[in-house]
Amino acid sequence: MHKLIPFGQARDGKPVPPRVTEQLAQTGQAFVEIAKAVTPAVVNISTVIKSPQQAAPFFDDPFFRRFFGDEFREFEPRKRPGLASGVIVSVDGYIVTNNHVVSNAEQIKVLLSDKREFKAKLIGADPKTEIAVIKIDANDLPIIVWSDSDKLQVGEFAIAVGNPFGLNQTVTMGIISAVGRANVGVAEYEDFIQTDAAINPGNSGGALVNIRGELIGVNTAIFSQSGGYQGIGFAVPSNMVKAVMESLIKSGKVVRGWLGVAVQPITSELAQQFGLKDAKGALVSDVVKGSPAEKGGIQRGDVIVSVNGKEIQDSAHLRNTIAQMPVAAKVKVKVVRDKAEKALDIVIAELPKDIAGTGRGMKEEDSGGNYENIFADIMVEDLTPDIARQLNLPKAAKGVVVAGVERGSAAEEAGLKRGDVIEEINKQRINNAKDYRRIASKIKKGESVLLLINRRGNTFYITISAD
Numbered sequence: 001m002h003k004l005i006p007f008g009q010a011r012d013g014k015p016v017p018p019r020v021t022e023q024l025a026q027t028g029q030a031f032v033e034i035a036k037a038v039t040p041a042v043v044n045i046s047t048v049i050k051s052p053q054q055a056a057p058f059f060d061d062p063f064f065r066r067f068f069g070d071e072f073r074e075f076e077p078r079k080r081p082g083l084a085s086g087v088i089v090s091v092d093g094y095i096v097t098n099n100h101v102v103s104n105a106e107q108i109k110v111l112l113s114d115k116r117e118f119k120a121k122l123i124g125a126d127p128k129t130e131i132a133v134i135k136i137d138a139n140d141l142p143i144i145v146w147s148d149s150d151k152l153q154v155g156e157f158a159i160a161v162g163n164p165f166g167l168n169q170t171v172t173m174g175i176i177s178a179v180g181r182a183n184v185g186v187a188e189y190e191d192f193i194q195t196d197a198a199i200n201p202g203n204s205g206g207a208l209v210n211i212r213g214e215l216i217g218v219n220t221a222i223f224s225q226s227g228g229y230q231g232i233g234f235a236v237p238s239n240m241v242k243a244v245m246e247s248l249i250k251s252g253k254v255v256r257g258w259l260g261v262a263v264q265p266i267t268s269e270l271a272q273q274f275g276l277k278d279a280k281g282a283l284v285s286d287v288v289k290g291s292p293a294e295k296g297g298i299q300r301g302d303v304i305v306s307v308n309g310k311e312i313q314d315s316a317h318l319r320n321t322i323a324q325m326p327v328a329a330k331v332k333v334k335v336v337r338d339k340a341e342k343a344l345d346i347v348i349a350e351l352p353k354d355i356a357g358t359g360r361g362m363k364e365e366d367s368g369g370n371y372e373n374i375f376a377d378i379m380v381e382d383l384t385p386d387i388a389r390q391l392n393l394p395k396a397a398k399g400v401v402v403a404g405v406e407r408g409s410a411a412e413e414a415g416l417k418r419g420d421v422i423e424e425i426n427k428q429r430i431n432n433a434k435d436y437r438r439i440a441s442k443i444k445k446g447e448s449v450l451l452l453i454n455r456r457g458n459t460f461y462i463t464i465s466a467d
Contacts, residue, residue: 085206097205124248162206260291275339
């Protein structure tokens with residue numbers, strides 16, 4: 001019978017080290033060197049909050065609290081030491097952090113890794129990306145080198161540095177779990193890096209670095225039902241941070257590029273309708289009059305597939321790409337129109353500051369329709385000026401308004417709702433119920449259709465599948 005020997009102990013009772021390859025030892029030492037290099041450039045930020053204010057309703061929303069826990073529930077005017085983190089990005093004292101870290105702050109203090117403390121000045125903040133820039137009066141500060149976040153790949157090592165729960169200079173490691181995360185619900189412009197490196201309250205504004213010790217992102221939010229780490233953290237990518245920072249330093253505000261289109265994501269059904277090889281790109285559902293897009297020749301129904309040779313993944317990707325373009329820059333936009341590619345030259349403008357129940361219904365017997373297709377489940381009526389007013393549409397708006405949709409029908413599953421205005425069927429203009437009946441009656445049974453919908457002033461495409 002063999003005697004069990006505790007791990008790490010020889011038979012004679014003397015401890016022996018585990019066998020470790022030289023390569024593994026070097027990898028471990030590499031992480032040590034990275035930590036030594038980057039931690040001095042990550043600071044602790046504390047603030048004095050302004051006078052009490054009524055909590056915004058969404059602070060109690062469970063969805064919002066999944067990201068931030070109870071961090072935002074303290075509204076009494078007091079100092080909150082170790083509130084969050086920041087990253088020194090210039091030797092003369094510029095620091096990037098999160099907007100929510102410094103918003104409503106009467107006083108901002110920065111604690112360096114060498115225990116020196118400075119009062120900081122707010123240079124500017126951008127709630128739309130959750131990035132803010134502050135500055136301290138100091139020189140010869142340690143910094144982290146910027147990385148090109150566009151080159152990030154899923155699976156790369158990621159190291160998070162910050163001050164979770166006020167525990168200064170905490171380093172955690174993981175990988176890049178995903179890139180280009182949008183529609184998370186944290187900011188208006190989202191292109192998040194997702195990581196499983198441990199991020200907790202207090203890490204906000206801290207650094208996310210790669211295996212070379214370069215800044216790839218600024219930690220911003222966590223997905224959590226408990227308020228703590230659950231393996232999903234989000235960071236604003238370095239390229240977006242740098243663009244916002246430079247604009248804030250230069251002008252005190254963020255100047256964003258503007259194309260002047262309303263876009264929507266491409267689904268597999270839309271890709272088939274528009275003759276695309278895959279569900280990539282941004283479908284133009286509307287073009288603003290007098291905008292750079294209209295002047296450059298972009299039309300409703302175009303699918304934007306690349307900008308300056310950079311492939312566009314979806315509508316959020318296009319929005320972020322254009323927003324970071326300098327004003328007056330000339331860009332080449334490639335679109336797919338009528339199943340053929342077309343290159344257009346567009347001059348980017350600055351984003352304007354201000355951008356952003358029907359009657360009885362007409363049944364088939366009323367309208368003379370006799371549809372043996374998907375339109376049999378849709379009731380419509382003419383769009384009158386009075387109905388247009390109720391739907392917040394111009395008096396001159398054309399189309400037919402949806403008065404009812406059969407429950408459980410393909411039209412309902414596609415998202416068609418009562419009050420929607422159908423402006424096009426298969427890219428054919430609908431001015432009134434007569435046009436609607438004429439075109440709808442020609443749709444064969446079992447045939448899918450493409451509709452252009454106007455929902456209270458916002459236009460978008462949907463496909464109704466016969467399946």
